[in-house]
Amino acid sequence: MDYKELSELIFPNVKDISYYEEKYPERNLPEGAVVTRFAPSPTGFVHIGGLYQALVARTIAQKTKGVFFLRVEDTDQKREVENGVTGIVNSLKDFDMAPDEGMISDTEEIGKYGPYKQSLRKEIYQAYAKYLIQQGKAYPCFCKPEEVEEIRQKQENAKIRPGYYGVWAKCRNLTVEEMAEKIKQGENYIIRFKSPGREDRKIKHKDIIKGNVDFPENDQDIVIIKADGLPTYHFAHAIDDHLMRTTHVIRSDEWLSSVPLHLQLFQELGFKAPKYAHISPIMKNDNGGKRKLSKRKDPEAAVEYYKKEGIPADAVKEYLLNIANSTFENWRRANPNAKMEEFDFQLNKMSVSGALFDMIKLLDIGKTVISKMTAEEVYEKSLEWAKEYDEELTEMLKNEEYALKVFGIERGNKKPRKDISKWSDVKENIKYMYDDKFFGEIQEYPYQPAISDKESIEKILKLYIEKYYDENDDKQTWFDKIKELTTEMGYAGEVKEFKANPGMYKAHVGDVSTVLRVALTSRTNTPDMYEIMQVLGKDRVIKRLENQINANS
């Protein structure tokens, strides 16, 4: 009995690895092209950190004319969630980040390097496990979980490094005959990697993001094939990223400490190792401490959240890109209208430590992104959002022609308004432009300062209707008339005059405008009032002003 026969005994029906090596050849890509992947496990929803990784991976692949693919890591059946793959695929689509290759639905995929779902690659992993066994680089381990636990307990009590290694690796030194015998007896086993490493030796690793990192070599005989015949993450990673010809593994930095193992696996398998870029996680401030954004505690950890809130996908991406390369915002200021794909993204400029998630900044980016849109785009996107999340808003937007007018207020000029940061803001933002909402709301006079007595307010409104308002006035005339009204009331026609002569005037033109604005919109903060009045039209303007007069008396 030798290793070869042992390998036959364990995996009698798998192909030779040469088959796979030929089936998945080196990719024919331009010089410098980078192949990256997003490799989540379908355990529910996509985490914002996952989206971040995917964005980075996709951006760098795109920049180098390489390939970005989606691989599903579903080797843990216990954690699997129904529709997990669909959720991932859809989330990427929501952010306009569909992969070049890989899974495109729960069951379909595109690309020649598949299957892209690990559970479908069982035979491939086994072929390579067999290959290792043949060379004596892997072996069956018959230890029961309780035994392994017992070993760990002993090690812990003796305060020595825990794990399955060296003298503690009981099965590593079984003879081939003993192994074969146990298998024939029907004993359960798993396959372990026979690590050639020594803990007292160091290996050097140069990570694209983290830089030079030294580790002790790996000496753990880790499990590569589990009892269910599926591989562990580490083994699958080595096989898949080799066979899929990944050049750059971009993943969360929780994997950094596994690098010695991974490098060793690539080495023993005879593969060329990929380059690694370990990304720092996005953190959250938690009572003074930092912690990773948690799916359980933080709603904003799930990418679904952004969709529900109506934060534009581009805003999320720009924010993330900004965390990735802080030079992004300088670039953005210099190129306000360029596509973000044109930004010269640098993997090695990424921060080494984890950034705290800043919702305020994200929303600020949202404002800017939306402010650059045309009325048509704003209409289209908010309607799309409303259809899914807000029935009332959908109803409001039914009249497209009117909605476009409303969204067109102070938009499309050089200094557009920035008062919508997310689609869920839209309703509050335009509500008062709809009569049923406007008159339906409880009208409270929210403005308390200079002009607050009912008589003055009533006088202003009446005068305005009777003497000054003309819907055909151009903006300058319109405003001049408000100034005239102000003067007639005995207030300061110019704000400067008001400020220059403290105590001389009770109010100024701004205060009068505010009275009109409140009557017209029931709020003190609105876009340009002239434009609002144009959109409202004469009848509705007068009706609203009269309504205020009546409410007053």
Add this chain to the structure above:
RNA sequence: GGCCCCGUGGUCAAGCGGUUAAGACACCGCCCUUUCACGGCGGAGUCAUGGGUUCGAUUCCCGUCGGGGUCACCA
């Protein structure tokens, strides 16, 4: 606990031996504006700490402290 990584204003961060230590968000003030917003101008605020090395350390070395990661038949 072992191993590994990190520590510049409230937050994200440029910087990599000599800088008035960029910029963005947030904050404050002023200007512009009919108000708010936008925009413009200005302001406050930072190199965790103690030792070295050096003519000179935010930058280099060591310790301390603080934060994070990892030590599964989970990924």
